[in-house]
Amino acid sequence: MDTGVFRVMLRMEVLPGKGAEFEKVWHDSAATITGQPANLGQWLSRSAEEDGVYYIVSDWLDEERFRAYERSQAHLEHRGRLHPYRSSGAMTTMRVVYDLAGAARRP
Template sequence: MAGQNVFRVMLRMQIHPGMEREFEETWYAIGDGITGHPANLGQWLAKSAEEDGVYYVTSDWVDEPRFREFERSERHLEHRTRLHPYRSGGSMTTMRVVYAMRGART
């Protein structure tokens, strides 16, 4: 199945030691600030199995212009402000999904 031009954003976040649980809970509690946006297709939080305190947030968007619109919004600023105290560093990568294939269990 084609990726249908899905725009994917992946954040890598380094969380201050000892703040991981609170970060996870806060991320979950305010997640609808992202998923409630009409252009958002979903988001996921994953914890690195190899690096202590490293998390990855992946979110899918209908297209890049709508993501960029959200990125400049007050809603995004509020979301970032709530998560900022937990972060000691991070980076963002963007990409376009070329193909999407569902597994047998979905």
């Protein structure tokens, strides 16, 4: 069963010693993404295994509207704010097939 949700996952390697600054800039500019009408939410995670590695996950109503945002000036400006902190990165996209709530998330 396809939920219709389009998920984007970015793996970012942040320059040594810049993690705290990166996290603050990401948090302070996150509304650029979450304010998009087609955005369902966004998460920043720090790797527990690799120093300086972060994962950014965002969910979208569909690929078409994510791609429209990706081509926008707002996206270029957002990327520009994060760029000084990263040494490399990669993007993976996917479609959510199932979304099952765990026991701790259920009422």
